[in-house]
Every structure is written in C-alpha cells, then in structure tokens.
Amino acid sequence: xxxxxxxxxxxIKTRGQHVTLRCSPISGHKSVSWYQQVLGQGPQxxxxxxxxxxxxxGNFPDRFSARQFPNYSSELNxxxxxxxxxxxxxxxxxxxxxxxxxxxxxxxxxxxxV
Amino acid sequence: AQSVTQLGSHVSVSEGALVxxxxxxxxxxxxxxxxxxxxxxxxxxxxxxxxxxxxxxKGINGFEAEFKKSETSFHLTKPSAHMxxxxxxxxxxxxxNxxxxxxxxxxxxKx
Numbered sequence: 100x101x102x103x104x105x106x107x108x109x110x111i112k113t114r115g116q117h118v119t120l121r122c123s124p125i126s127g128h129k130s131v132s133w134y135q136q137v138l139g140q141g142p143q144x145x146x147x148x149x150x151x152x153x154x155x156x157g158n159f160p161d162r163f164s165a166r167q168f169p170n171y172s173s174e175l176n177x178x179x180x181x182x183x184x185x186x187x188x189x190x191x192x193x194x195x196x197x198x199x200x201x202x203x204x205x206x207x208x209x210x211x212x213v
Numbered sequence: 214a215q216s217v218t219q220l221g222s223h224v225s226v227s228e229g230a231l232v233x234x235x236x237x238x239x240x241x242x243x244x245x246x247x248x249x250x251x252x253x254x255x256x257x258x259x260x261x262x263x264x265x266x267x268x269x270x271k272g273i274n275g276f277e278a279e280f281k282k283s284e285t286s287f288h289l290t291k292p293s294a295h296m297x298x299x300x301x302x303x304x305x306x307x308x309x310n311x312x313x314x315x316x317x318x319x320x321x322x323k324x
Contacts, residue, residue, distance in 0.1 A: 103256070132312065141219075141303050141314035142257070155310030189256055191312075202312065204249075204256035 101126070103192050103205035111211045112180050120175040120208045124192030131173040132202065133165055134189040142189055148173055149195060185212045215240040215306045219315035227323050232291040234318045236304030239285065246287045247305040247312075248278055257303065263287060274298070294322045
C-alpha cells in the first residue's frame with residue numbers, strides 16, 4: 100500500500116501569491132492533519148479534517164484554509180504568502196481522529212517564499 | 214491547553230553509549246504521548262506511543278520510553294546508541310483534535 104503522498108515536493112512562490120498543497124492519505128484512513136514545520140522547529144498544528152469536516156484548527160491566520168474531499172484527500176491553501184510562510188508542510192493521515200491512533204506522515208512539501 | 218517541552222535541543226553521545234532524550238508534557242486530560250523521529254528531508258516516523266496501560270513502552274529500533282504521571286514526563290531511552298540513530302527526535306502529546314509537538318532534540322552519535 101502506498102503511504103501518505105504529498106505534492107508537490109518543492110515549490111517556490113513570490114510574496115503575495117497563493118499556493119495549494121495536496122495530500123492523499125493512506126487507503127482506508129479518513130482523517131488528515133496539516134502541520135507547518137519551520138526550519139529548526141517542531142511541527143505546528145494547522146488543521147485536522149475527519150470525514151470531510153474540520154475538527155481542529157491551530158493558531159494560524161485566516162490566510163490558511165483547507166478542505167477534504169469525498170475520497171479523503173485534502174488540500175491546504177495559503178493566500179497572500181509572506182516570507183515567514185516558508186516552511187516544510189507536513190500532512191498526516193489517521194484512521195479516524197488523532198487521539199491515540201498513530202499518525203502516518205508524508206515526506207512534506209518544501210515551500211519557499213521569495 | 215496541552216504542550217510539550219523537550220529539554221536539550223542538541224544531545225551528543227558516543228556510539229554504544231546510553232541515549233536519553235527528555236520530554237515533559239502538560240495536559241488537562243489523560244495524555245496520549247508519542248515519540249517521532251525525523252531524518253533529513255523526510256517526514257516523521259513513529260518510534261513509540263503511550264495511550265493507556267503499561268507505563269513502559271517499547272518501540273522500534275531498540276527505543277523505549279516510560280510514562281511517569283507524577284513527573285509529567287515521557288523520556289526516551291536506548292541502551293546503546295548506533296550511528297544510524299543520528300536524527301531529530303520529537304515528543305508529541307495528542308487529544309482528539311490536535312497534536313502538539315516539542316521543539317525537537319537533535320541527536321548526534323560520535324564514532
């Protein structure tokens with residue numbers, strides 16, 4: 100079985116632009132979570148989606164949004180990019196909510212904002 | 214709100230020596246605790262987790278951790294370090310709807 104897949108693996112954007120990151124969870128997993136990992140820091144929780152509904156949101160501005168599709172894949176959208184949005188964006192999938200279940204992580208999308 | 218503190222951003226040990234990475238948590242509900250490892254340019258891989266039951270948890274690659282409620286700690290240990298253990302290690306605490314990570318500890322293993 101394929102693991103969590105994220106696309107693209109790398110991209111470079113200009114300040115003020117918009118970006119869409121994509122994530123496909125492990126087959127059978129219904130929950131996707133998004134994290135931002137700035138260089139040298141731990142991952143910061145952005146969103147959790149379960150059964151296509153937002154179940155958790157971290158302390159990020161409204162420029163960040165996400166959605167989950169009927170096939171449980173997910174998109175993370177960031178508007179009006181700032182230099183500080185440069186980071187590794189990680190997607191994790193779980194069978195259901197986070198709680199005590201193992202979260203499987205993708206390899207991430209490295210976003211550079213110039 | 215739940216949170217995690219990892220003591221020591223960098224730990225260096227000699228090959229064959231004991232590895233001890235420290236993690237303290239704060240949670241208003243019984244915590245679910247995790248240790249993840251991250252190799253360069255890769256995502257996170259689960260080493261072990263504590264949910265309920267036995268407080269000494271064994272994971273992959275010879276790692277284990279002990280949940281100590283009285284100390285609010287979940288320290289990660291390995292009796293004998295291997296060169297391949299060099300990586301970034303993250304402790305995390307979870308409830309139903311979000312997971313909080315510590316800032317990470319970079320482990321260096323010297324030959």
